[in-house]
Amino acid sequence: MYSPLRNSRVKLSVGQIFWHEVGQGPNLVFLHGSWQDSSQWLRTIEHLSPYYHCFAPDLLGFGDSERPNLHYSIDLEVECLAQYLDTLKLREVYLIAHSLGGWVATSYAIKYPDRVQGLVLLAPEGLKVGNRRGRWQTASWLIGKPPLGFWWLRSIYPIAKLLGTQNKIDGTAKFQTAVDSLPSCGAVALPAAAG
Template sequence: MTATTWDVDGRKVFGVTAGSGEPVLLLHGYPQSASCWRHQIQALAADHHVVALDWPGFGRSDPPSTPPTYDNEIDRIERLVRRLGWQRFNLCAHDYGGFIGLGYAIRHPDRVRRLALLNTRAHGTFRPWFYRVSLGQRWVATHPVLSAPARRLPLAALHHAALARYRELGCFDTTVEAEYLAWMDTPQGRRTFWEFFAHYPVPAVGWLADGLAGIRCPVAVIWGDRDPYIPFNTARGLADRIPHATLTRLRGADHYLMEERPREVTDALVSLLDMASAA
């Protein structure tokens, strides 16, 4: 693997690349980085050119150049793909990456050869308890009287406490987790955090559900069914409503399934990439 950076909109985007052949873009979720795909990259790179990014605002990448509205994030994927020089590519995306990646695949069907969606809210939203948490974060982020003092919160320490279950599951150790959370400990990172939640669309994005039937490329829905944030019904909905979708249910797996069940996720992604793509 080779670490590299690209200039996109005048900002640094960090990523790792490996292999050659048909391109594969790996998009991570919250609050991770490209490292969450560390178990899959080499296997996928045996026959493909793999790029795993730290999404702008996360990991080692600079904050985005425009507010992270849903439309802006989809447009950002397109600018990144153009910067990479790709015409068509495979897209594998988890959590927040899957949320914006699904919108990209619907809006740019000519770009996406194959699509993998892993434990993402996709066309739906969160379980009720986490939906309320997300609404609360947006409330704080959009009210200056609250967001100003909130920028003094120890965000990395709070996330460290919240991620204890995933350290216990062996998804990642404290070293990898520290990489995921390091951006939160800087003044810029705190601003980026609250900017992110100020623009995050907590309710379902209506046109995503409407667009599922129009996705014509092969799609792999890969899901840990013990996810406390996103219901398994979301995976069923994707598999039922996308014409060429298959569902891989990893029984007993949690939200960060690429790290908890790496071999099964890798096998499912390799199977997807072996399928004939849409013309």
């Protein structure tokens, strides 16, 4: 069943919040990254709308949400998210978040654990990841568009085979193939849709 995309605004105590909304079913709330706004999620929420009720707000100070003259912090964004969800009477949600949104979503989940059904984080800010940073940088180099890193690795494969290091290239190729096979909205385990 087709649901039209709706754009809405609501006035909260700290400022006005803008959001995109579409679909029906379990509530999914998508939080954007540092240099983005809610439009980064449009293709994803339209794809999921037959199965889920999707909300993609602009965080306070981003996109079409108000930019009040005050000190911005993660705590402020968490409280703004809490007010937003309260206003919409969304008591139980799944949070899907990228970058800065991941930091806000995690902080919200820690503060309001009974209101978060699940949490999906994509390259979240504010988390210490140890030695994984290098791996993420390599992965982004390999899956970039166009995937120049992948082409380069394939071109040196004969040399790697002679040196006995082709297994590393084979593993990287499997990673690239797995990424290419993901649907445009990413691979996320979500609850079964109603109905």
